Amino acid sequence: MGIADLSAIITEIAEEMRFAEVRGKVADYIPPLASVPHTKFGIAVVMADGSLHTAGDAEEPFSIQSISKVFALTLALGAVGDQVWKRVGREPSGSAFNSIVQLETEQGIPRNPFINAGAIVVCDVLLGRLEPREAIGQLLRFVRELAGDDSIAIDETVAWAEQETGFRNFALANYMRAFGNIHGPVERVLGVYFHFCALAMSCRQLALAGRFLMDGGRVGAHRVVTERRSRRINALMMSCGHYDNSGDFAFRIGLPGKSGVGGGILAVAPGVASIAVWSPGLNPSGNSHLGQLALERLVQKTGWSVFEPRG
Amino acid sequence: MGIADLSAIITEIAEEMRFAEVRGKVADYIPPLASVPHTKFGIAVVMADGSLHTAGDAEEPFSIQSISKVFALTLALGAVGDQVWKRVGREPSGSAFNSIVQLETEQGIPRNPFINAGAIVVCDVLLGRLEPREAIGQLLRFVRELAGDDSIAIDETVAWAEQETGFRNFALANYMRAFGNIHGPVERVLGVYFHFCALAMSCRQLALAGRFLMDGGRVGAHRVVTERRSRRINALMMSCGHYDNSGDFAFRIGLPGKSGVGGGILAVAPGVASIAVWSPGLNPSGNSHLGQLALERLVQKTGWSVFEPRG
Amino acid sequence: MGIADLSAIITEIAEEMRFAEVRGKVADYIPPLASVPHTKFGIAVVMADGSLHTAGDAEEPFSIQSISKVFALTLALGAVGDQVWKRVGREPSGSAFNSIVQLETEQGIPRNPFINAGAIVVCDVLLGRLEPREAIGQLLRFVRELAGDDSIAIDETVAWAEQETGFRNFALANYMRAFGNIHGPVERVLGVYFHFCALAMSCRQLALAGRFLMDGGRVGAHRVVTERRSRRINALMMSCGHYDNSGDFAFRIGLPGKSGVGGGILAVAPGVASIAVWSPGLNPSGNSHLGQLALERLVQKTGWSVFEPRG
Amino acid sequence: MGIADLSAIITEIAEEMRFAEVRGKVADYIPPLASVPHTKFGIAVVMADGSLHTAGDAEEPFSIQSISKVFALTLALGAVGDQVWKRVGREPSGSAFNSIVQLETEQGIPRNPFINAGAIVVCDVLLGRLEPREAIGQLLRFVRELAGDDSIAIDETVAWAEQETGFRNFALANYMRAFGNIHGPVERVLGVYFHFCALAMSCRQLALAGRFLMDGGRVGAHRVVTERRSRRINALMMSCGHYDNSGDFAFRIGLPGKSGVGGGILAVAPGVASIAVWSPGLNPSGNSHLGQLALERLVQKTGWSVFEPRG
The missing domain is CATH 3.40.710.10 (DD-peptidase/beta-lactamase superfamily)
Known part of the structure; x- marks a missing residue:
């Protein structure tokens, strides 16, 4: 063509x-x-x-919202490799994006990194020893590099609004924390998660x-993964x-x-x-x-x- | 290569x-x-x-078992086209091959044609106005043509054994019948299903x-679908x-x-x-x-x- | 009063x-x-x-329908005592009378003897070495004695209609049979079940x-249980x-x-x-x-x- | 006797x-x-x-823990009467005390006031226009009056420990908040809930x-309800x-x-x-x-x- x-x-x-x-x-x-x-x-x-x-x-x-989950996963795989798969599955969920049911029957392990629960775990992985602001900065730099465009930004209005209304995500994160599959404080992990969702492209x-x-x-000549x-x-x-x-x-x-x-x-x-x-x-x-x-x-x-x- | x-x-x-x-x-x-x-x-x-x-x-x-579900679906699509999708979904189930749970919450519509429940619906579609023996003969001829090999056969010992122990499949079929998503008598539909599973290749x-x-x-030059x-x-x-x-x-x-x-x-x-x-x-x-x-x-x-x- | x-x-x-x-x-x-x-x-x-x-x-x-489950349970307890509780639970189901979901997660053990699945197990217990007609006769005699009224009868029209449309019950029975919690042939067990439901009083x-x-x-002076x-x-x-x-x-x-x-x-x-x-x-x-x-x-x-x- | x-x-x-x-x-x-x-x-x-x-x-x-749910319910019924039943059911859950599954299928309405989710709703009802400390004081006074014993107290060590580890309860509360069935801030509602559980008697x-x-x-002569x-x-x-x-x-x-x-x-x-x-x-x-x-x-x-x- x-x-x-x-x-x-x-x-x-x-x-x-x-x-x-x-x-x-x-x-x-x-x-x-x-x-x-x-x-x-x-x-x-x-x-x-x-x-x-x-x-x-x-x-x-x-607002790219959940598309950011692809970039976050890529970073997390770069950071800890296949260790990611100990904390999140690779199977389709067969459920809505924010379902909590499977977390109960599957002991806090989300089905995959592209539903909310899985992406929250990915954020927790990325936080590791980083401060939230560092993790957010890391993703932003990564996306800018990939696109070759430094004008890409996070929409703080969106991030803030997500935070204000994200009760289901707070539920998911607390629930996984109860199973030990979120290591950091829930507020910090979700702070990162909401900022990732607020990427504007x-x-x-x-x-x-x-x-x-x-x-x-x-x-081009640059190998990303x-x-x-x-x-x-x-x-x-x-x-x-x-x-x-x-x-x-x-x-x-x-x-x-x-x-x-x-x-x-x-x-x-x-x-x-x-x-x-x-x-x-x-x-x-x-x-x-x-x-x-x-x-x-x-x-x-x-x-x-x-x-x-x-x- | x-x-x-x-x-x-x-x-x-x-x-x-x-x-x-x-x-x-x-x-x-x-x-x-x-x-x-x-x-x-x-x-x-x-x-x-x-x-x-x-x-x-x-x-x-x-015994090719569930691989036969691919050939059965192909025949059913040939017989009734996209009508198939009114009676069976196209989404991964997120559950075991013989799960019955989703049938209850989703009103007797199986998630896809490659789990048992879905393939049973496909058999019911194929039966239509055919007798079980005709439907079985149709699939056998189809697979022989596709492979260009008339020696392919159904292992009656397997078909019989499936019939004898297939209580879960009887449950699935009766359950879907209760929702009106199996039209023919359950015994006839499952007779066809068990014979399909018993194809030996x-x-x-x-x-x-x-x-x-x-x-x-x-x-080659022959268009199948x-x-x-x-x-x-x-x-x-x-x-x-x-x-x-x-x-x-x-x-x-x-x-x-x-x-x-x-x-x-x-x-x-x-x-x-x-x-x-x-x-x-x-x-x-x-x-x-x-x-x-x-x-x-x-x-x-x-x-x-x-x-x-x-x- | x-x-x-x-x-x-x-x-x-x-x-x-x-x-x-x-x-x-x-x-x-x-x-x-x-x-x-x-x-x-x-x-x-x-x-x-x-x-x-x-x-x-x-x-x-x-048609007393599920009220017959009380009399059937009483007979089964008389026949095998607390053995009944190895095959059926004593907890409310939290679900509809004909739900099949819990049977999957709880390995074919119905929650209690008063939902359909549980009463079908009770019928299977009662069948034991009896013929269906004997089990049905036994229940009829029991209810007549309890009521002191030999005119109580089973409405065969109802029993037959239940049989004709009871696909969910066939599903439940086959499903429990798959878990080994129905011992007799499904048709016989359900034949008894449908007749019990058809008691007219x-x-x-x-x-x-x-x-x-x-x-x-x-x-009065007669001890039943x-x-x-x-x-x-x-x-x-x-x-x-x-x-x-x-x-x-x-x-x-x-x-x-x-x-x-x-x-x-x-x-x-x-x-x-x-x-x-x-x-x-x-x-x-x-x-x-x-x-x-x-x-x-x-x-x-x-x-x-x-x-x-x-x- | x-x-x-x-x-x-x-x-x-x-x-x-x-x-x-x-x-x-x-x-x-x-x-x-x-x-x-x-x-x-x-x-x-x-x-x-x-x-x-x-x-x-x-x-x-x-630590009386969930027994406090009886006293909390009694107070809430006194405060708003049968309005309570618009936000919580009266049916056995058929699930564990801290299950979240039914909340998803039943739109954030807990099955009854005696499982965690239901009792959290009851706390939210009691909070109404009260401050957390007032609601806690109200329950303590109520229990002291019922028992005729002013020495009954809340064990702050227990309340604090519950707060520190109560991720599942945070998940339940946030989840119900997402459905609009928790009105107050989750932290306040759970602060009350954890103190109720920490009653020592x-x-x-x-x-x-x-x-x-x-x-x-x-x-005695005093009517409570x-x-x-x-x-x-x-x-x-x-x-x-x-x-x-x-x-x-x-x-x-x-x-x-x-x-x-x-x-x-x-x-x-x-x-x-x-x-x-x-x-x-x-x-x-x-x-x-x-x-x-x-x-x-x-x-x-x-x-x-x-x-x-x-x-």
């Missing part, structure tokens, strides 16, 4: 999404998310050759930050990236991906493309409705599904 | 597996499975160019039968092919796959290879221990994971 | 219930139950002195049959007699009781009275709406709650 | 318990409980005539404080007083009762006696092993079970 073709394809998709009538429901549990217009739609694609293609509101920063920045997963762990680790993070995104909608995402789109309640999705076509879409209206599972639809269109037109033979 | 290389690789893997000490636990709930020696190991790989490579006990038929036959999923829905359907079946195998071990299989191996309690696994590298492995010892989730290990070795050496950039 | 007073009380209650507007919903899963007019209401009270007081439709036989007959629980295990066993059956009725509505029944009425989906309730005021009420409209938990209300009125006026100091 | 007889009975029981070999396991989650010698056993009985009978360590204060004091439940809501409310609290203690062991307690003992993890049990024979027993070793459900055994002996010898006909 030529580069002109791809630009045409994503322009066409952005156009379709601009006029879509069913747009999902914008998250309203905190004011900074509730106030985002549901008319927004952006898409950015970075190809293996480094070319970048955008359409719609691709330059507008949004545009589709362009997000697609750039996802390049290392497209390219076997490298960004081993090829094996890159493959495994992709696998986790495929299995667990969309809460109790993960199977359907694999079925319809067939790419590793991670969604956030801000309406963003990062998807990876290994060896081919790093893709970011954003539209704030969510489906009942908490994933961007138009974002998923846009990705479905994209893979239909490009044949990028990992489940398809490649030419 | 040259063909000579691949043959060397699988010979080496078969050799390693032959001497492995930890071999898992052979299923013992019915005598015909319990009597299979745990020393067995076979592997067969069919490449996109049609070449076939085998090692170990690749010619010995074994060798690794060679199974790898050949899996070619259509490797090749975008075709076997559309490219889209092929892709989607692969996606389901990735998300749900190994019960509550599916995430770990994706993480370690990164290929769509389906396991059976007889110790077989069918795995697909889209566009590249159709792979069957067999070793009867199971891990605690009911998947072949050495089969998974062999596949892990294979993808390490070949780079066939769908989560890896391809050259 | 004088006998004239009691007759006035129950006449007044029957009058109130005759004109009640909210009457609950008549069970409609089988035609013989669905066709019972929701206008029916009956009440019968047998006092410790042997006097009998009735009002409303107290002479009309109805009037309020008068039912109140008479309950006398042994009022009187420490005796009917030991005093201790009588006390314990009463305790089970208090804890578990109304499914997931048992706590509320204790809270509002304060008597051991057992309800059936036919709209009957047997309640016991130890040392004071045996009470039967009947009105076919059910509340959402499957217990007679007016039956509970009538009992609530009765204990308000008489002070018969076991939780009240007695003069 | 004469008073001399009762004194003989409880002396005999205390003697048996003193030499019992199986004594259960002392709670060890906080040091102040872990350090209580498992040799302790005390019993106190207050009869309707006001006479008091004690044996063993009946004068030694112990002797068997004598506890039996005296339970008199109002024996005597239809009165203590209405007769109806007294009856209902007794009913709740019968249904829900011993966590997932409540059914067995009713079966074996047949009295309304409430246990605490400190090894105490308050039991009520309506119209007859208020009983307190204490022995710190617990059974697997968290109820005093010897305490239950002692009560079983007592009702066998006295016939005080509410399920027994009274003379």
Whole structure:
């Protein structure tokens, strides 16, 4: 597929999404998310050759929310390696993103690092001997490096609002603490967690930050993680990236991906493309409705599904 | 990778597996499975160019059990299309293969077609206006055609033993019947289900039968299913092919796959290879221990994971 | 309280219930139950002195359904004693009458003998070396003796209809069989179970049959069970007699009781009275709406709650 | 039964318990409980005539823990009446005392006021417009009045230790807060809760404080609650007083009762006696092993079970 073709394809998709009538429901549990217009739609694609293609509101920063769980996991694996897997599983949860039920039957071990409970454990791992502010700074620097863009920032208004309303996350963290699977003080761990969720990035920045997963762990000549680790993070995104909608995402789109309640999705076509879409209206599972639809269109037109033979 | 290389690789893997000490636990709930020696190991790989490579006990038929769920689903999709998805979901279950809990909370709709409850619904779909013997004959013909091998047969001893001890499956079927999600008489539906599970195939036959999923829905010039359907079946195998071990299989191996309690696994590298492995010892989730290990070795050496950039 | 007073009380209650507007919903899963007019209401009270007081439709036989679980348990305790408790628990289930969830987590041991699963185990115990027809005959004779009324019969239309639609019960029985907690063939055990549920009795007959629980295990000079066993059956009725509505029944009425989906309730005021009420409209938990209300009125006026100091 | 007889009975029981070999396991989650010698056993009985009978360590204060939930509920019902039941149920939970599972499926409404989650809601109700210190003072005054003993105190060491280790309770409270069923700040509500649990009372004091439940809501001439409310609290203690062991307690003992993890049990024979027993070793459900055994002996010898006909 030529580069002109791809630009045409994503322009066409952005156009379709601009006029879509069913747009999902914008998250309203905190004011900074509730106030985002549901008319927004952006898409950015970075190809293996480094070319970048955008359409719609691709330059507008949004709250990446749970997409940050991918970057946090990558850092934690870098810090303690496979020790992470002693404290968090690798299986889809079959439950909502904030379910607490499985923690009771499975003794405080979350199913995977991409549900809230698992990401809270990842934050606790990252804290280790760091101060919260150091851990937050570390993630911010990491994402800026990955995207090659120092303007990426954390939205403190969002972080604060999460903190104010995050009772379920306080419940999850305290519950895991009771099982000994959170080591640090709950307030500190959640302080880090809420700041991670409050990362604000545009589709362009997000697609750039996802390049290392497209390219076997490298960004250009720079190795971020081993090829094996890159493959495994992709696998986790495929299995667990969309809460109790993960199977359907694999079925319809067939790419590793991670969604956030801000309406963003990062998807990876290994060896081919790093893709970011954003539209704030969510489906009942908490994933961007138009974002998923846009990705479905994209893979239909490009044949990028990992489940398809490649030419 | 040259063909000579691949043959060397699988010979080496078969050799390693032959001497492995930890071999898992052979299923013992019915005598015909319990009597299979745990020393067995076979592997067969069919490449996109049609070449076939085998090692170990690749010619010995074994009970494919739940791997038959892939073929049954393919037939059911051919018969009624996406109507199937009104009666069975597409999400990983997060539970054991024979769990009944989710049926209660989710009103008799099984999570996916690769757990027992889901496959029983698929059998009910296939029965439609057919007699049980016709439905069984249909699947047998389908698998023989896919493999190009008319010697494939159903092991009546296994089918009978399943019937005798299948109380959980009777429970599942009756339970779904209570919710109206089984239409035919339970005995007839399960008769078909138990015969499907009793298909006996060798690794060679199974790898050949899996070619259509490797090749975008075709076997040579013959189209079995559309490219889209092929892709989607692969996606389901990735998300749900190994019960509550599916995430770990994706993480370690990164290929769509389906396991059976007889110790077989069918795995697909889209566009590249159709792979069957067999070793009867199971891990605690009911998947072949050495089969998974062999596949892990294979993808390490070949780079066939769908989560890896391809050259 | 004088006998004239009691007759006035129950006449007044029957009058109130005759004109009640909210009457609950008549069970409609089988035609013989669905066709019972929701206008029916009956009440019968047998006092410790042997006097009998009735009002409303107290002479009309109805399907006692799950109330038969009390008589079946009494027989099973007589047959094998405390061995029963190895196969069924004594705790409230906190779930609906036909829930299967706890059977999975608790390895096929039902919570108590008054939910369906537990009563099916009780039937299996009773079958022991008996033929189904013998077990059914045994229960019928037992209830006739308790009530001193040989006209009590089983409604074969109901038994047959239960059999035809009892998929959940088939699921429960097969499921417990898978755990080894049903020993006999499922069809035979359920055949007995469905016949027990199909016992037809009037309020008068039912109140008479309950006398042994009022009187420490005796009917007049005849000892049916030991005093201790009588006390314990009463305790089970208090804890578990109304499914997931048992706590509320204790809270509002304060008597051991057992309800059936036919709209009957047997309640016991130890040392004071045996009470039967009947009105076919059910509340959402499957217990007679007016039956509970009538009992609530009765204990308000008489002070018969076991939780009240007695003069 | 004469008073001399009762004194003989409880002396005999205390003697048996003193030499019992199986004594259960002392709670060890906080040091102040872990350090209580498992040799302790005390019993106190207050009869309707006001006479008091004690044996063993009946004068030694112990941590009444969850028994305080009875007094807290009584106060909350006094404060807001049946409004309490909009925020907490009246059904046995069928789960452990600190389970969080049902809160998820039942939208933050705890099953009953005698499990932790329910009692935390009760504390939130009591806080209303009070300061924590006022609410704590209110409960302390109430218990002192009930027992007629101003020496009853709260053990601050216990309250503090609960606070330090109460992660599960923090999880429960935050979780219910997420559903809007906790109104005040979690720290304040739990501060009250932990102080309530830290009430220290002797068997004598506890039996005296339970008199109002024996005597239809009165203590002598003083009415504490209405007769109806007294009856209902007794009913709740019968249904829900011993966590997932409540059914067995009713079966074996047949009295309304409430246990605490400190090894105490308050039991009520309506119209007859208020009983307190204490022995710190617990059974697997968290109820005093010897305490239950002692009560079983007592009702066998006295016939005080509410399920027994009274003379």
